[in-house]
Amino acid sequence: MIRRPIVAVIGNAKATPAQCALAEELGRLLVEHGCRVLTGGLGGVMEAASRGARRASNRSDGDVIGILPGDDAAFANEFVDIAIPSGMGFARNVLIVRTAAAVIAVGGGAGTLSEIAHAWQADRIIVVLPAEGISGEFGGRALDDRPRPPILKALSARSAVELVIESLGARHSG
Amino acid sequence: MIRRPIVAVIGNAKATPAQCALAEELGRLLVEHGCRVLTGGLGGVMEAASRGARRASNRSDGDVIGILPGDDAAFANEFVDIAIPSGMGFARNVLIVRTAAAVIAVGGGAGTLSEIAHAWQADRIIVVLPAEGISGEFGGRALDDRPRPPILKALSARSAVELVIESLGARHSG
């Protein structure tokens, strides 16, 4: 693929400091590994991942994308370079999943769960991290009998990003 | 509410005979209790629920709605009275949830899970039945800390429909 891969970091708009720290590190490492970072463009985990991406040593303008539920780009957090105000409410979760080659979940609730489910439907790479919230429950399991590798589980931001990079490589050479 | 409630029956396009029997009974009972039946318009659980709705003693034309992923109404199963070909792929799951006052899940996989998650986001009544598939795991639990009653669990089609009718009544008098 000539285009840089886009990786989504998903999780709650209301996040704990631990979740935010994890998301920020994910954002930074993803950009440092050559990926763009995609989120839902709002606060909490989304903002932390966007902020982290901005702080990557090799960061360039255009690395941080937010696909928003509302129709006003002004609601994107300040670290988003490219705001896509979908105006579709939580149907924007589907757009996030379709746009991402991989999704990494940090905690989260029903919205994050919907994204994991859609990512499974769309055959995206899925990695979950141990964090307060529902997504962690799904590490290592399959959602149905579609021929997919199970949802991946990482214990740190670094290993999550490495898993994504490795899986992307395997898919493109596969 | 003057409009008849719309209740979605969700589950796999490839379904077991037991799942289909359950879905068919759900469809029939929902119409007999005054509801319209909504599905994703395709086969398996969707078709069985639609067929059941058609077989209700008081059935009238317009009781069975299908919101399809593709953009061609011709792909709706033969029991759908009103086909909405969304052309949005699995983003149509969001439309199903928004249109329904309640969703009843019969087994299913990632698609069904996405619908349960979106239904939780949208504060819809959710009932799951014991059937092969992922949805049954969610009976009695919450997906996050939104102030919601837990996902309801029923042991038969009849009790699922009764739970829905009761919950709809409670919401409207509440």
Added chain:
Amino acid sequence: MIRRPIVAVIGNAKATPAQCALAEELGRLLVEHGCRVLTGGLGGVMEAASRGARRASNRSDGDVIGILPGDDAAFANEFVDIAIPSGMGFARNVLIVRTAAAVIAVGGGAGTLSEIAHAWQADRIIVVLPAEGISGEFGGRALDDRPRPPILKALSARSAVELVIESLGARHSG
């Protein structure tokens, strides 16, 4: 087609008495000719067409469908039997066009124009009536070089409905 055809009546939420009278007659005649009536579910032309459909001599529950921009069915006008709250803003115009076998425009502005354009993309039958607003300008013309009959022009509600019925028949025998 075994399913009854769905015909959309499109036009402004703020409509003149003449536009409303026309839309109401369209709604009534469409149901009397065996069609379901679809609108955007709100006021003005949408409400008038829905009211007309309800007043058809052979009207039955389920004949009037509204696909709303917002995510709350409570905003549908009182004559809508089946409310689809898309939550997608004016992207719901696309859903209206995809769901309808034909669209009839009564005046209207940019929203109506978008629906005519999408209906042309989707190869739907399009009829415009002489009424204040933009749609009337498009009678008899093509929007691009796609192999389509030109947009049809009718001088009365009755002839618009007859054109639709005739065109639907020609398509299905063609």
Added chain:
Amino acid sequence: MIRRPIVAVIGNAKATPAQCALAEELGRLLVEHGCRVLTGGLGGVMEAASRGARRASNRSDGDVIGILPGDDAAFANEFVDIAIPSGMGFARNVLIVRTAAAVIAVGGGAGTLSEIAHAWQADRIIVVLPAEGISGEFGGRALDDRPRPPILKALSARSAVELVIESLGARHSG
């Protein structure tokens, strides 16, 4: 606005050499004026505008965005840096309009007309150029009685981009 403005170039997938030349110049000039370029991500005018953007002297990775109708990013033209595969068919036209601060039309047919109409609904800056196709007809006119300046008309790529830049400035100081 801290974010760089996103400007959409809209027009046909099948375009004449003259339309492509115009679109390519638009793409280049937009980036040279500090904007990102957004298109529908496919061929013809979309590809030419994307190619032009890539050839801007100050071009950086992330300047060229494509929002595709299908769900596979592989269908984006080779000049797109960031592909958003919406999977929503021509409903993606709404996403293009919502994401753009301004749209510039080069000829086009029904799809382009739908984008102009949605852009009017969303109060975006709209500029049309003289080129074979429907959009040129709308220069200098209003689509309805919403309080909007009329659709702008430019005679060259350069003046189109200058009009956009000037209008963006006026909106942000206004």
